[in-house]
Amino acid sequence: MERRPRPNQALRDLLAEAGMTAAELAAEVNRAGAETGRTLGYDRSAVAHWLAGTRPRAAVLGLVTEALSRRLGREVTLRETGLEITAGATADVTAAPDERPGPVSAVRDPGRTHGEPVYARDLPVPEHSAPVVLRGPLGGPDDRIERFEVEAAEAMALVFHDADASFGGGRGRRALASYLTADLGPKLHRPAAPALRRRLMRVAAQLAYLCAFMHFDDHAHGRAQRYYHGALRIAAANNSLLDRAITLRGMSVQACQLGHVRQAVDLATAAADTVTGPAVHRAFVQGQLAVAHALDGRVGDAARALGTAERLLDRSPDPASAVSVTGRYHQGSLLRHESAVREILGDPEGALRTLRVAEHHRPSGERRSRAVVLADLAVLQLRAGRLNEAVETGYRFLDDYPHLMSGRADKALGDLRALLRPHARHPAARALLLHSARVVPGGGPRRGR
Template sequence: MGLNRELRALLKEAGWTGQHLADAVNACGREIGQPLHYDRTSVAHWLAGTLPRQSVRLLAAEALSRRLGRTVTAREAGFGGPPAVALPPARTGSSRLLDKEQAMAAMEELAERWGRRALLANGAYSLAALAVPGFSEVARAGPGPVLGRKAGVPVEMFEVDSAAAMLEMFHAGDAAFGGGHGRRALAGYLAADLVPRLRRPAAPQVRARLLEVAGQLVYLCAFMCYDDELHRHAQRYYLTALRLAAENNDGQSYAVPLRGMSVQAQRLGHHRQAVQLAEAAASGVALPMQQAFVYGQLALARAGSGDRRGALTAFARAERLLERASSPATATVGAYHYASLLHQQAEMQVRLGDRAGSLAVLRQSVDHRPVHERRSRAVVLARLAELELDCGRLEQAVAPWHRFLDDCPGLSSGRVRGALMSLGGRLRPYARHSGVQSLLHRAARVLAAG
């Protein structure tokens, strides 16, 4: 096992640290529903000659290819395999066979290329699917029927009310226990109950309310998939929620999944698309609370794309809109409150280069978080601890990590699970510190129990 000089050279060419590569590999993993939790220590092992598993080699090559704007193979990244071989040109009246070594080399190179393509495309999150029309375009085109021609007994309003009650129940479970807790049950309810109702006729008022509640349930299912790091499934549900809102000619409801898609695109590193989706969402909302909900995300997306002025302008508008709202949001979909605004402000500051300034804001976000939002509080606490550590404040990072662990039992969330698994990697360099030792032992017990 020798030093991986090829990978070191590629990192230098990319202008990346080991942590940058680890983050990019993790991001590629999330795109295909494969949660990964590599850090700079992992990349240091790769640079020393350790080989990651085959799928991770392909993801690392994909990440480097995106950064450098050219195809990088796993072998070129120093992960082994035979050299690339070009097939010889055909000759008229004769044939030329590759020798055994050349044939094997060509086959393995093709296998890598097809393997990476399959790894990233087989049921994966799709950038092409983000090119959705804005609501004004949808409205001009006119609504189209959802699920085809309607037949059967007309839907009654009590059936819509029962669906709204299910929405409340699933929303409460998601906030308290995470997206993985009731995600499969909600998906089953949508397939077994909501889809058949959508295929039945209904009076105009009943149908409008049915489409509204169905869209909210589908959006919630999308968010639960997003929370559980199932991004390809989340995207499909978001797109379905858009179809339902378009059928209902409802710009407010159309904006909510657009905003969710922007959040998802941003998390996966697609900053340009995140801005476009948030801007499209902002054009479709009218109520101050929902406008604040959308403009807060627009501020974050613009900050992620490097647009400082645009980010600050959008955030100031979100702040004013939230102040104008007559009462706190109680809706199960599109709910927005002061703790959410503070969380977005802190993340915006991080993206604009003010990590230290974001800490006080993030602490306020934790303090204002409603007690029943246990999953969101856990996510914010883990983020606070990570930022404290990034700012060189080890002692201050320990306390929010302990509070994070307080919230972990009973949570079923890919985001929380990822934060828990990354805790060990971040704190391993400080393992001799007495406070860190007890924290790591406790984290290991929580991880083993979950």
């Protein structure tokens, strides 16, 4: 006689703790799957099967724990979900959803086999002294790196940075990944004069960081994390504490967005303990540390980090005009951090007021950041009951949105539309909803996310 599965009370308890419905868990699993290049079709009935005692396919188990971890702000293990593999476990084959390769897999990133990797909460951060293994023999004396090759890589770094800031990470992340693999990577195997090698390693670390950030911006979180780790290893090989600190700071931003608060604090703290160099870079790190502390409920620590960032930025000569691929920070960035801290700590009016000022300090070339700030501002205005202001801000966000290929911008649009729907009877809100439904991101068909 076939054994009937036992109801999964552990998963039911986790859903109750997280305040999630079965449909919401299914949606979060689908969203985490999209980050890995999979198009999943789970719905509330699939989760009902899991609650009844069946298990999703093995490849999906990590997505379930990640979705619950993000909602709860702590690490959820597979054992806690009651979905771990046991002798009597029953696989859920009756409710198997559609699982086709998503749009991310249309063009393969170097090294990918079956979709993007999943973000790993327990992936160890390489020590600063961790070596970088350069596979393959070094070239001979006739194969030495020339100065123009490093200058070309530095020029490419600025091109990729400016394209990302103006058009979003989805526009060029695959191109940058290919450039790192096919062009810049092989140069790390060749001999070079010491000073030239340091420049080459510096630009390689910066481009690995930028590639990570572009993947993060487009919600390919697992691969973003791995490029961040690559940037850390190159920084270690080049003995660059600054590149290490900037990368750790980027990893903290990613952990914040995914709800891994303890990890975000640890990464930002490590960045602050490591950072060296110009005051603007130290301010860049302290601003993120303030946000991480606020999410962790450490009000005093958040205020101190924010104050430190402000003092450091005041000591920086015209930081907005600095030509750098990583670590750019200016008054608009600081004010956005202050707004985030105020919102997290329960001061929505202060957050709204600060973010409105932040928008006016955003340089014109930072279209993606401006769009995300405008979307955040519209959300704060809606929550404050300022519908007409939110509608006006929403239209300005939609002016930028068609130029972008960015998972963060896509999510910002979705959040804005969700908050507008309860006001759909208001003529201005209805008009904005209709307009937003016609806007296409990135100059192409609307992407499924």
